[in-house]
Amino acid sequence: MGKVMLEVKNLKTKYITRFGEDVYSVDGVSLKIEEGKSLGIAGESGCGKSTLALSMMGYYFAPLHYTSGDIIIDGKNISGMDPDKVRTTILGSEIAYIPQAAMNALNPTMKIIRFIEDVIHAHNPKASKKEIRELAEERFAELGLGKEVLDRHAVELSGGMKQRTVIAVSTILSPKVLIADEPSSALDVTSQKMVIRMMRELMEKGYIKSMMFITHELPLLYNVTDDIAVMYAGQLVEYGTAKEMVFDPIHPYSHGLMGSILVPEEGTRGMNLTAIPGTPPNLKRPPQGCRFAERCKYAKPECFYTAPAERMFGENGTRMHRCLMSEDQLRDIYSKENGGAQA
Numbered sequence: 001m002g003k004v005m006l007e008v009k010n011l012k013t014k015y016i017t018r019f020g021e022d023v024y025s026v027d028g029v030s031l032k033i034e035e036g037k038s039l040g041i042a043g044e045s046g047c048g049k050s051t052l053a054l055s056m057m058g059y060y061f062a063p064l065h066y067t068s069g070d071i072i073i074d075g076k077n078i079s080g081m082d083p084d085k086v087r088t089t090i091l092g093s094e095i096a097y098i099p100q101a102a103m104n105a106l107n108p109t110m111k112i113i114r115f116i117e118d119v120i121h122a123h124n125p126k127a128s129k130k131e132i133r134e135l136a137e138e139r140f141a142e143l144g145l146g147k148e149v150l151d152r153h154a155v156e157l158s159g160g161m162k163q164r165t166v167i168a169v170s171t172i173l174s175p176k177v178l179i180a181d182e183p184s185s186a187l188d189v190t191s192q193k194m195v196i197r198m199m200r201e202l203m204e205k206g207y208i209k210s211m212m213f214i215t216h217e218l219p220l221l222y223n224v225t226d227d228i229a230v231m232y233a234g235q236l237v238e239y240g241t242a243k244e245m246v247f248d249p250i251h252p253y254s255h256g257l258m259g260s261i262l263v264p265e266e267g268t269r270g271m272n273l274t275a276i277p278g279t280p281p282n283l284k285r286p287p288q289g290c291r292f293a294e295r296c297k298y299a300k301p302e303c304f305y306t307a308p309a310e311r312m313f314g315e316n317g318t319r320m321h322r323c324l325m326s327e328d329q330l331r332d333i334y335s336k337e338n339g340g341a342q343a
């Protein structure tokens, strides 16, 4: 096993709304990303993907609150660390985060080099403008962005260019982990490909050591990340390698997600396009039993009152699913549904 760059153990965080209600958006998530590896997080809107990303940086501000669990970056446990210390010693240098719709949040009147100065100065207030420019020019050239971009304003850049610039700026300090929340979702297909290629390059060139990629598009992850985790109602319901998750999804929710999209890869072409009926539960009052039971066509009475625990399986025990039924029972059901053919 490679060196673990990021590990999260039983992380629980919640929002407290202005009416004083708790929203349990991340409710017991555990995951690991090794050096050189990328993990994709998939799940429908409102499942808690963005909250998980935010929570994993250990940088909490209202309405988001830490409840319990560990966040370990390259062996260092940052949970419970003072937010100011997180900002000056962790964000950008240990873990870089690209929020959903980050490119639209760039101040349009600021030159790109100024953003880079801000990122670097947050960690090293003494860095000179000359040093920063040298580093930035080299990095932008390496990433195929062109050093002239540094003197442009965000407003002058196209969507795809803006997003690649945001990624290059956020990773200027060569962090151990990059967390990108839907980095390609708002882009056209060509720009999407360029963004993804650049994220791969960052890893290949050693500018980042591991990556977490969030999207609601499962097929995109298949081509981009090594592993995939599926999130539902604040919890992970399954994870495994990208291949395992696409060709042998076990949890009824992952299975449904896979069935509701068409993967343009050999072997999966022609899968049924069946959206999962219903909507995720309200996270202010998560169901007592399995969170997916209400929408699960295989649910039995016990599923509504017994919450399933994480269950490790697979050859090396590296896969996980959270269903009361065993992986063999579930595979059996899917196989029968397909008229005995392999799913």
Ligand SMILES: Nc1ncnc2c1ncn2[C@@H]1O[C@H](COP(=O)(O)OP(=O)(O)OP(=O)(O)O)[C@@H](O)[C@H]1O
Pocket: 015, 016, 017, 023, 025, 043, 044, 045, 046, 047, 048, 049, 050, 051, 052, 063, 100, 216, 283
């Ligand atoms: N500021 C907030 N205050 C209270 N609840 C919030 C807040 N932000 C998000 N939530 C709730 O937390 C849950 C998870 O939201 P989150 O944005 O993390 O989901 P997501 O999986 O990223 O969705 P999407 O795919 O739409 O980006 C949802 O139920 C949402 O309503």
Ligand SMILES: [Mg+2]
Pocket: 049, 050, 051, 100, 181
């Ligand atoms: Mg989100």
